[in-house]
Amino acid sequence: TFPRLFTAPPPPPFARRRPPPSCPKYLPNQSLIMSANLLLPLPVPSPAATHAQLSFPMSILRRLGPRHLTSSHLLHRRHLSSFAAAAVARQDTVAWTQAPLSEIEPVAESLFHVSIDVSDHPDLAASHTLPGQYLQLRIPEVDKPSFLAIASPPSFAASRGAFEFLVKSIAGSTAELLCALKRGNVVELSHVMGKGFGIDQIEPPEKYPTVLIFATGSGISPIRSLIESGFCAKQRSDVRLYYGARNLKRMAYQDRFKDWESSGVTIVPVLSQPDNSWSGEAGYVQAAFARATQISSPAGTGAVLCGQKQMAEEVTSILVAAGVSTDKILKNF
Template sequence: MAVTMPALPNAYVSPSHLPMSILRRLPLRTLTVRHRFTRRRFATLAAARQDTAVWTPTPISLIEPAAESLFHISIDVSDSPDLAASYTLPGQYLQLKVPDVDKPSFLAIASPPSLATTSGAFEFLVKTVAGSTAELLCGLKKGDVVELSPVMGNGFNIDKIEPPEDYPTVLIFATGSGISPIRSLIESGFGAEKRSDVRLYYGARNLQRMAYQDRFKDWESSGVKVVPVLSQPDENWSGETGYVQAAFAKAKKIGSPKGTGAVLCGQRQMAEEVTSLLVGDGVSSEKILKNF
């Protein structure tokens, strides 16, 4: 969220805009104090901007384990039709506050937009991280009330890889809880059945940490080939191992780079390395979609 700084008093001139000759003569302590003052002003403005956001109280309707360290959480937004209707594209996200905690958590919505309009629900896949708002959220129970911000973000701009006949290959990459908005994309439908090669490379440490395994069959039926990739599998695993970028690099098989699109969500290193591989193979960077 962009924060616009107000005009500072005329008596104050930012050190970053002074000539170097003057900067050398200014005491270090003066520069440090003034930089701290700027940071404090910025932090105060950001906090004030957050406090003016519209927060909607909503109850948790379901909370259950989805995998090791991951929880499936459903929130009832049936009494907030405007909030439900504001979710229009897979890949969008929002902020969530838990009781007595000021710091919100950013969460991508895992359910497709249609679920919000038909069932009045937002579903999330939440990774519990020690000391975080997400950890507190995963410790709540059905009926507890949380607060949601308006839905944010532009989502995955699938229009960039439409129509399906022009982009027969779509490569999807996700790691960990990054599968959350990917689920929304797949279950919203993007013409996968009309494309000749749609692959999902989904990485996790092991099967115990891989969510949505019960949905793989339905995803495959919709035209998405699921390729699970485990970085630390047990001895019984016979599928892909290592990282998703390595699994893709080994397989490649891109028929036409100009007719290829990609969707990425998850670990930053993965996203950077996959992007480099795709661009190196001739795929346009404009056809590589991200939701943040």
């Protein structure tokens, strides 16, 4: 989640309105229209109409604080000075594209597979060029967007006209609202962002025969994009994916492991709280890696990391101590 640069008091309820749904792109957080130093208040739809458009369970809406809801959901009593405060609020210049959900289904505990149809927006689909890139997703009438890594490979958007995501449902978040939507509901997408994984840093495969990949939880999402994009894994001698989760119920993409193994990636599942029947690696990813065979050729080793901050920091320390160059340790941010 990216923090706001600063916070200003919300404007009066009559000073804010979104364009009609027919508008595919617009500037979303414009509370006031500023022209010739004048502040022009705009009418807003009725609260009843707003809630009808959202169609979220009230149990979810109650958990959302004022920061998550537009001023059309709330009635404010503000002094006229709120106009001045609103005038200096950060202007959001993101261009939003409306697109419908084509699939949404649970794939693990608290994790959902989400597919969004972008076939009517070829420029947006074509902007996904590298595994590890992400975008912002926003639900109409909810201000706070979510940053989501794209799980599908770049070629998928071009051939299928869709973006796929792995979304963790967190109580009180935009992600929770997203996971409560249905097929056909419309969401808003920003342009594709980020440098992705700089896989060219660990090519050609003959020079970097060892690639170690580390992921925890929903951090497996951009790793899926990397593996299914293809990075010459079969031409390398040692490609391992250490994938950490609490237990098997929280481990997504198990149905893809066989295909990933066929592409040349050895899967090492690591469970922090396994049940008694588990015979694989237990504990945390960084500990499982530390117990593994030492790196024989640091100069020919690359790594890709995505997941919990502590895991990434500790794995990076282990790799650097073993002699792996920091510019060969790839992250997508």
